[in-house]
Amino acid sequence: MQKENEWKSMMDAPVIKGEIPGEKSKLMLKEQELYETSSRTYTDTFKIGVNYGKNATIVDVDGNVFIDLFSGVSVLNMGHANPDVLKAITEQASRITHITEVPTEARIAFLKTLNSTLPGKMRDNSKVFTTVTGGDACELAIQLSRLITKKKVIIAFGGSYHGIAGNIVSTTANFHYRDNSFNSYTNTYHIPFPYPYRFPIKSENEDISKTVIDYLEYLIKDPYSGIGSVAGVMVEPIQGEGGYVVPPDNFMPMLAESTKKLGVPLIVDEIQTGMGRTGKIWASEHSRITPDIMCISKSVGGGIPISMIAYHKEYDVEIPKAFHLGTFRANPVGLAAGNVILNKLKNEEFLNEVKRKGKFIMEKLISLQEKSKFIGDVRGKGLMIGVEFVRDKKSREPNSELAMKIKNRMFNNGVLIHTCGHFANVIRFMPPLTIEMKLLEKSMEIFEKSLYQESS
Ligand SMILES: Cc1ncc(COP(=O)(O)O)c(C=O)c1O
Structure with missing residues (x-):
């Protein structure tokens, strides 16, 4: 090799x-x-x-x-056939390739390394729930915020993409995916993303982040806003499929502050922005925010499909057994690759x-x-x-x-x-x-x- x-x-x-x-x-x-x-x-x-x-x-x-x-849609952040990643994959594959959630050394090493990279106050304060695909992680994220809040409505953003399989398509904005899923996508509501080049609302207020946050707060606070009680706000720190849209610098901090004030979980989807893509391990680090739930996938497995959410430790007591199940949750081969990749990303x-x-x-x-x-x-x-x-x-x-x-x-x-x-x-x-x-x-x-x- x-x-x-x-x-x-x-x-x-x-x-x-x-x-x-x-x-x-x-x-x-x-x-x-x-x-x-x-x-x-x-x-x-x-x-x-x-x-x-x-x-x-x-x-x-x-x-x-x-x-x-293209990197296989940002999955090969460490390049094709990276020798260190390959070594981890082949060594782990020669030991064991699948054993459900039962711990392996690869799993424990990965969890420790992931924890050491988490943004803001998530570090040492979070639990991880493993899944298989990006959409699967996002699905679990909204399911968890609904469980925690006992509320139903998820606010997402125009231009968002969080996956298309199952219920999660209701948070993805594009009509094409939604119509072809034949799901009844109730209990989600989309508001405009602060897209500087194409912000749809013309107002005196030059600060488009503020316009969005004001509207969000109105929707959540006013019992007559018409959307019902809100279980979570789901956001990509930089929109991926929606057009690589970078919001103004003040947007993510304002969103984090607002959701915290209103007691609504903030779900940050770092599936495309994470794993060093934006020049930080997580894009959330640019705005120094702490997500309540964070979705992780793509490059974390170095080409082996694994995904997960990290969430506030306190949420853990609420989660029943078998809340989200699947045969293939965090394959040890992917975890071994992920451990190596995260350690590489820790190098400033x-x-x-x-x-x-x-x-x-x-x-x-x-x-x-x-x-x-x-x-x-x-x-x-x-x-x-x-x-x-x-x-x-x-x-x-x-x-x-x-x-x-x-x-x-x-x-x-x-x-x-x-x-x-x-x-x-x-x-x-x-x-x-x-x-x-x-x-x-x-x-x-x-x-x-x-x-x-x-x-x-
Ligand atoms: C931000 C984001 N979330 C979720 C997903 C869905 O991931 P997957 O295609 O693995 O289901 C994607 C896929 O491109 C994505 O970019």
């Missing part, structure tokens, strides 16, 4: 040998189509069969080498490097924004950066077609990148945090070229 200091991306990337998909990829995609549901999404964008990955690069079955700015210099790389992308994007009439907004923290496309800067009309074209052009030029946003008009940069500067520089050159490339 490779040592960490020898491990790096395929530095000659991107290497595109011919038409994409190549012959072998075409065959794999055809066979997939034969056997697997046609309700797939990522294969519409990334039309390749994958052979292997190495840090921030992916090699397809035809030998093409892509730069990965590693996180400073994430910030430096993010700054490089932001500066490049801002300089392109000055020249391009189609780049309406550039925003982000750490290596969670979004660029929003518009038809023109005055009308701010979303330009989903251009975002889609750029995504496809970048793919054809050897870079995996994805969109997000209310209108799928935002391109998001979420490379592995371990990506080399040289590959980031190449990626930005390809982004610039794709912005002006007229052919496709």
Whole structure:
């Protein structure tokens, strides 16, 4: 196995040998189509069969080498085949791969390390409840806040994404997911997120955070507000699928203060923002808040699907046995990977490097924004950066077609990148945090070229 200091991306990337998909990829995609549901999404964008990955690069079955700015939707924050993570995975897999909740050394080590990283006053004050997917963790989070408060209504935000399986879809804002779930999504209520570029309420009040908090407090305090009694407020500190939307700096502290004052649990979904993505282990650390319940998943298992919530210790007495059950709760292999990953993230210099790389992308994007009439907004923290496309800067009309074209052009030029946003008009940069500067520089050159490339 490779040592960490020898491990790096395929530095000659991107290497595109011919038409994409190549012959072998075409065959794999055809066979997939034969056997697997046609309700797939990522294969519409990334039309390749994958052979292997190495840090921030992916090699397809035809030998093409892509730069990965996607990280499997922010799951491979430590890069593909990170030697330390691989070592933890293979060592644990050779000992035991599954044993329900019965403790293993990997489980205990993980729980201790996770506790040592938790934001604000959560450290030494929390319990952890393990689940499998991100949506599963969010589902448990709302179930717990309802149990604790004996109330039903969850307030979530426009643009939010917390998963689509089961009840949690009722907190996810996008109609598409909600309509196709055929759930009766009662007992959730969405209010506008303080989205600086597209805040829907025009008011004298320039402070959009205050507008949102005033409205939230009215909904919770006024028995005639019409939403019923509130069990929790659920928020992403930076919205992910909703468009990499960074709220004003004062928003999260105001929200934490307001929910505390009103005695409503604050559920912070760190599934996409966590694990070093924003240049801190948890995005909550930027605003120095203490979530009451925090949802964790994606990169925590280094590619092995595990998830969990951390919550106030005091809530523990209320929780009955078998409150939330499942066969696969926190696989020891994923926990062993998570322990190594969290320990790496505790290194301040590693996180400073994430910030430096993010700054490089932001500066490049801002300089392109000055020249391009189609780049309406550039925003982000750490290596969670979004660029929003518009038809023109005055009308701010979303330009989903251009975002889609750029995504496809970048793919054809050897870079995996994805969109997000209310209108799928935002391109998001979420490379592995371990990506080399040289590959980031190449990626930005390809982004610039794709912005002006007229052919496709
Ligand atoms: C913030 C956030 N919460 C929850 C989820 C759902 O996670 P999963 O897809 O693992 O169910 C996602 C997925 O992208 C997410 O970004």
